[in-house]
Amino acid sequence: xxxxxxxxxxxxxxxGRISILNCDYTNSMFDYFLWYKKYPAEGPTxxxxxxxxxxxxEDGRFTVFLNKSAKxxxxxxxxxxxxxxxxxxxxxxxxxxxxxxxxTSLTVIP
Amino acid sequence: xxxxxxxxxFQVLKTGQSMTLQCAQDMNxxxxxxxxxxxxxxxxxxxxxxxAGITDQGEVPNGYNVSRSTTEDFPLRLLSAAxxxxxxxxxxxxxxxxxxxxxxxxxxxxxTVV
Numbered sequence: 001x002x003x004x005x006x007x008x009x010x011x012x013x014x015x016g017r018i019s020i021l022n023c024d025y026t027n028s029m030f031d032y033f034l035w036y037k038k039y040p041a042e043g044p045t046x047x048x049x050x051x052x053x054x055x056x057x058e059d060g061r062f063t064v065f066l067n068k069s070a071k072x073x074x075x076x077x078x079x080x081x082x083x084x085x086x087x088x089x090x091x092x093x094x095x096x097x098x099x100x101x102x103x104t105s106l107t108v109i110p
Numbered sequence: 111x112x113x114x115x116x117x118x119x120f121q122v123l124k125t126g127q128s129m130t131l132q133c134a135q136d137m138n139x140x141x142x143x144x145x146x147x148x149x150x151x152x153x154x155x156x157x158x159x160x161x162a163g164i165t166d167q168g169e170v171p172n173g174y175n176v177s178r179s180t181t182e183d184f185p186l187r188l189l190s191a192a193x194x195x196x197x198x199x200x201x202x203x204x205x206x207x208x209x210x211x212x213x214x215x216x217x218x219x220x221x222t223v224v
Contacts, residue, residue, distance in 0.1 A: 100154070
């Protein structure tokens with residue numbers, strides 16, 4: 001059973017607008033959350049993370065929000081750029097195991 | 111700085127054949143892991159290791175063996191390949207302190223079992 005879910009397989013956004021990618025999880029024991037970006041034929045690359053003791057973490061154009069009561073994680077990209085077009089995976093961990101969502105393919109339209 | 115290196119990049123196997131997927135990292139990371147990526151399934155953890163001589167099973171360990179004789183290397187062995195093992199395999203490593211930059215992934219091995 002999928003413990004980390006990304007219910008939107010794809011998302012299209014105009015350049016300059018905000019992209020919001022969502023992620024839900026079921027395991028309340030998860031204490032660390034991450035977002036990864038993946039281009040075709042490459043491995044995922046780390047984007048941003050957040051500990052369960054925080055509800056927001058910012059890094060430049062990328063902000064991750066954590067709502068523990070709703071078991072919901074989101075990634076905001078502002079402003080979106082064409083180079084952001086990729087597949088985005090959210091991941092959650094407890095102990096030494098990481099669990100990944102199925103990914104959301106983001107297309108930023110110039 | 112090479113990061114995480116996976117070889118080969120592509121491989122075709124016949125059912126029943128064995129092979130080893132290689133993974134090496136040069137960042138002195140304690141933690142190494144193997145994932146497989148299948149359509150609609152995300153990345154699923156196969157095996158992981160928290161240091162030389164220590165390995166443990168992930169979500170989908172059946173059909174795979176691992177060993178960790180050095181900090182740098184973490185090979186994944188398929189003893190008798192099956193078509194269900196057709197997938198893209200990623201190796202990843204990190205420091206044990208998860209606040210340091212998450213995982214670093216290799217570029218993947220695309221395996222087809224016919």
